Amino acid sequence: MPLIVKDYTWEETDSMVWITVPLKGVKANKVDITSCEQYLKVSYPPYLFECLLAAVVDCTKGSAQVGNGAVTFKLYKKEPVLWRTLRHPDADDKEIMKQKREEAQEELKKRLEEQQTKQAETKREHEKLAINEMMKLEEQERSRISNIKESERQKATEDLEKWKEEQQILAQKEKEKMLEAQREQVEAEKERDREERRRLRKARAGNIFEKEGKDGRAPPRENGKIVVKHTPRVFPTPVRESQTEQEEEWLRKQAEAKRSIELSMDADLKEEEKNPQWLQDKGNSFFTSGDYQAAINAYTHAIRMTPKLPSLYSNRAACHLKLRNFFKCIEDCSKAMDLLFPAVPQNASSRCKALVRRGTAFCQLELYVEGLRDYEAALQIDPNNKALAADAERMRHIIQATAEV
Structure with missing residues (x-):
């Protein structure tokens, strides 16, 4: 049986x-408080x-604090009136207390x-x-x-366009240099030809004056053979009938061939180092x-000897791709x-490999449209390549996601 506490104290106002x-x-x-x-x-x-209060209080506002060896209740009355007594008259009824x-x-x-x-x-x-x-x-x-990706893609595109412009400028300068050298050669030949004609005229004039008779007239010409010298030209057609672009292309190829021959004849190279196939292996x-x-x-050494072998360029592109030299790989x-x-x-x-490598380099530069174009071209060559088709599909998703953003 619990011990009932009766030595409690209480105070009230109209509202508390x-x-x-x-x-x-x-x-x-x-302590357990209810x-x-x-x-x-x-x-x-x-x-x-345990106490059945004389009237109803507001539970949402009241509080119970434990401290200093006591529990202190602070209760707010719902109706502002003095109770005069704390306990309800029915507090001693056990049934009512049980119900409450x-x-x-x-x-x-x-x-x-x-x-x-x-x-x-x-x-x-x-x-x-x-x-x-x-x-968010x-x-x-x-x-x-x-x-950031868009900025880098734009920068890569600008760098690529700048590189293309530089290459075009270099090609134009090389072309102008070759044309200038050709014009200087033609002018030199013309000058030598004019000098030769002047010398011949002087020589003929001197012979005539030496052979004049007493009557002051030139003697009849003697039988002989006249040799006519023409200005040498690289091409058999006259300048006025030549096709400049084709001739320049031919001269460029001849210069590359001469460089290959000079390299292959280098005395410092071993015999196998002069073999492009050995260099490729x-x-x-x-x-x-x-x-x-x-x-x-x-590969570069082999290309100098044989610049027309496509496998050398494709293999060198694979090396540039490994070293992340993406622009050189594309070139x-x-x-x-x-x-x-x-x-x-x-x-x-060989065409499929070159297209895949160039497309991969474009993708590494985040030029996904150009990369997808090369991948699709490679799929037309090898339509049964599942790995290639999966890469192309992934690239389409990247392009679509970039467009949506």
Whole structure:
């Protein structure tokens, strides 16, 4: 049987009630407090304080504080009136107290459920706000990354266009230099021809004056052979009938051939180093071992000897791709494609490799449209290549995602 606490104290005003229940030396963490509209309970075994209030109080405003060896209730009356007594007249009726106790427990249970529901709703709202904030941050990050990619793509495109312009300027200068050298050669030949004609005229004039007779007239010409010298030209047709562009192309090829011959005749080179096929095999061996720079040197040496072999350019492009020299890879693949013309079944595999390597270099530069164009061209050559088709499809998704952003 619990010991009923009766030495409690209380005070009231028209609107509030203060009740102090002594804990009798019991620790605060062992106190169980129940507070409802008309029922109070403080249980701290073996002691028990239980009170049926004289009137109803507002549970949403009241409070119970434990400290200084007592529990202090601060309650707000629903109706501003003096009670005169704390306990209800029916407080001594056990049945009524049992009913009020059960009602208090149900009310307390309901209040806890409402509180838990409210806390759960508040937690969901906080989680929703956190998710929305996270989505905003992710969207900002995606936008930032997209802007960086777009900036880098534009820069790469500008660099590529700048490189193309520089190559065109260099080609134009080389062309002008060759034309100037050809004009100087023609002028020199013409000058030598004019000098020779002047010398011959002087020689003929001197002979005539020496052979004049006494009557002052020139003697009859003697029989002989006249030799006519023409200005030498590289091409058999006269300048006025020549085709300048074709002649310049022919001269360029001849100059490349002369350079190859001069290189192959270098006394410092070993016999196998003069063989382009040996150099290509050497480059392939370097590539297999992972020494890409040595492979580039071998392929470049072979190209100087044989500049018309497309496999040399394609293999060197693969090395540049490994070393992330993407612009050089694109240049070598383009040269290989030029040399692989016309397109025949015998060079289909080589054309497919060159297109895939050039497309990969474009993708590394984030020029996905140009890369997809090369991949699709390679798929037309090898339509059964599943890996190539998957890469092309992935590239289309990237292009579509970039366009949507």
